[in-house]
Amino acid sequence: MALDLIVKVHPVVLFQIVDAYERRNSDSHRVIGTLLGSTERGVVEVTNCFCVPHKEYDDQVEAELGYAGDLYEINSKVNPQENIVVIHEYYARECNNPVHLTVDTTLINTTRMAIKAYVCVQLGVPNGKQGSMFTPIKVQIISYEPEITGLQVCSKTQSAIGGVVKSAGIVEPQMDLAQIAGASTKLASMLDQVLAYVDDVIAGKQQPDNQVGRALLDMVNSVPKMTSEQFDDMFNSNVKDLLMVVALSQLIKTQLQLNEKLTLLTTL
CATH class of the missing domain: 1.20.5 (Single alpha-helices involved in coiled-coils or other helix-helix interfaces)
Incomplete structure (x- = not known):
């Protein structure tokens, strides 16, 4: 059942993880923390997180679980709907169907942030040796509408030049009318792409995609x-x-x- 889980992560969680990694102690090679969210019908939605101080040794990692419990209690007073969904020996006692999320913030030899999720699967035979294994599960990035607006503003602060991303300065949020004008221009461009695709399919220049056709039909039926x-x-x-x-x-x-x-x- 655990292998059927899908993890949906919000951008704010990734920003918090990267921020915690940038603020880590100089002798720390990674950061660990608690994931918060909800679980419903095989979908784990991660909406928040917080960093947990820890110490690393050669054979083990020691986290300050008292701090984690206090911070989770404080967060529960503000967001009671958010529960612990991260996997760990301590966290496994706090929630069902926990997951383990890893984020590669180094971006070494890649231009994309590697995000992976795992669940712990018990292995072994009856009356024999028991063990466990982390099995990967699907990860999706989803956003609320306010998060999409924030991401669009953040994207305007970066410009790709020669494959290298450089800062383009500070960008102020646009007024509502400017956002409507920008969204209308983008919508018109997307409609042109859809019409060009439909024309190519009708003319036999492009192979039709049933999934795209169903999505277009749902879109047309949703318009009043x-x-x-x-x-x-x-x-x-x-x-x-x-x-x-x-x-x-x-x-x-x-x-x-x-x-x-x-x-x-x-x-x-």
């Missing part, structure tokens, strides 16, 4: 049926609401700035 006039009315109404929210937010921002300056003058 309306006339162009109805769509224009709906779009204009939403844009007006958005403009009102933007105007109110700017007024609130200006009011806060004035209040801050008046408070500073009063204290002087």
